[in-house]
Amino acid sequence: MSGNKSTGRVAVITGASSGIGAATARALAADGYLVALLARRLDRIEAIASEIGNGSIAIQADVTDRDQLVAAARRVQDELGGADVLVNNAGVMLLGPFSAARSEDYRRMVEANLLGAITTTEVFLDQLTGGDGGDLINISSVAGRSARAGNGVYAATKWGINGWSESLRQELLPGVRVTLIEPGVVDTELPSHITDTATREAVQKSYDVAAVKPEEVAEIIAFVLSRPRHLAINEVLIRPADQLG
Numbered sequence: 001m002s003g004n005k006s007t008g009r010v011a012v013i014t015g016a017s018s019g020i021g022a023a024t025a026r027a028l029a030a031d032g033y034l035v036a037l038l039a040r041r042l043d044r045i046e047a048i049a050s051e052i053g054n055g056s057i058a059i060q061a062d063v064t065d066r067d068q069l070v071a072a073a074r075r076v077q078d079e080l081g082g083a084d085v086l087v088n089n090a091g092v093m094l095l096g097p098f099s100a101a102r103s104e105d106y107r108r109m110v111e112a113n114l115l116g117a118i119t120t121t122e123v124f125l126d127q128l129t130g131g132d133g134g135d136l137i138n139i140s141s142v143a144g145r146s147a148r149a150g151n152g153v154y155a156a157t158k159w160g161i162n163g164w165s166e167s168l169r170q171e172l173l174p175g176v177r178v179t180l181i182e183p184g185v186v187d188t189e190l191p192s193h194i195t196d197t198a199t200r201e202a203v204q205k206s207y208d209v210a211a212v213k214p215e216e217v218a219e220i221i222a223f224v225l226s227r228p229r230h231l232a233i234n235e236v237l238i239r240p241a242d243q244l245g
Contacts, residue, residue: 011225012036012076012083014063014120015090017044019188020139023218024087029054031222033085036076038063055080063090063116069123082127085225087137088117088161095151095203096196105195106153113157118164133229134176137221138165142184142239150199158182169234177232179224184239187211210240 011028015021016037022044025035029052037045038061045058059075061068076083091113094105117138121128128134143151144158162180169178191207194200217238224233 008032008034008081009084010034010036010076010080010082011085011087012038012072012124013087013089014038014061014116016048017041019089019190020183020186020214020217021087021089022048023214024089024221025049025056026052027215027218027222028085028225029056031226034080036072036080036083038072039090063120064111066119066123069120073123073127076124077127082130083124083134084128084131085135085137086121086124086128087139087221088120089137089139090116090120091139091157092193093141093154093190095154095194096199097150098152102195109153109157113154114160114164117161121168128176129172134172135225136165136168136172136176136178137224138178138180140165140180140182142182142237142243144180144182145237177229177234179221179233180235181217181221181224182235182237183212183217184237184243185211186217186238187213210242212238212240 011033013021013025016025017039025037025048029035035056037049037058039045040062042060049056049058057079059072061072092108094109096102138161140161141158143155144162147155165178165180172178185207191200191203194203220236227233
């Protein structure tokens, strides 16, 4: 943890039911943040919110549904006083050979990974810009820097996140700091969602060999947020030490 305790700052985290999102909720709560956990699986985020305490709240919301996000933003404003930090973490990684048979996978990735982050930010933007200084953390991927066979649409969504983040970084100066986090292999449930069997098995094997823990990524996010307002860490690339690509 950063060791730099916050006082009443509010963090909204999407995809908070597992992986990096859940770990970040725990890390920021330990740093004194009031945390709003957003995810589709209400039972999971309610359990995490109860565990971390400190006034944390669980809000069932799908980032592909703008009405649910608007309702979530209203709750954050009414119950916590508005968001100072938004962590756009929700997403899916549906890898596999490019094929018309996986058109639904492609739609899901674009809607969740790219449009979901854009819509969530748009909905919470007034809260981020309305306080003493906001922070926007966008979770991208190593795939946002280098595409490879079988991850084309996933990479496209992450390249999109990277370009959009840089544009926002310039637009939102000086009131909101924008940070892009680009993890490589992280020990999360993402591989289990892959619909192509051969790809899922191959990816899971690579994850079993070397993976960063979600808590290690969360520690970096907490560190970024703990920096004084005059300092911005705009981009962090994270890999297991022995990951090549």
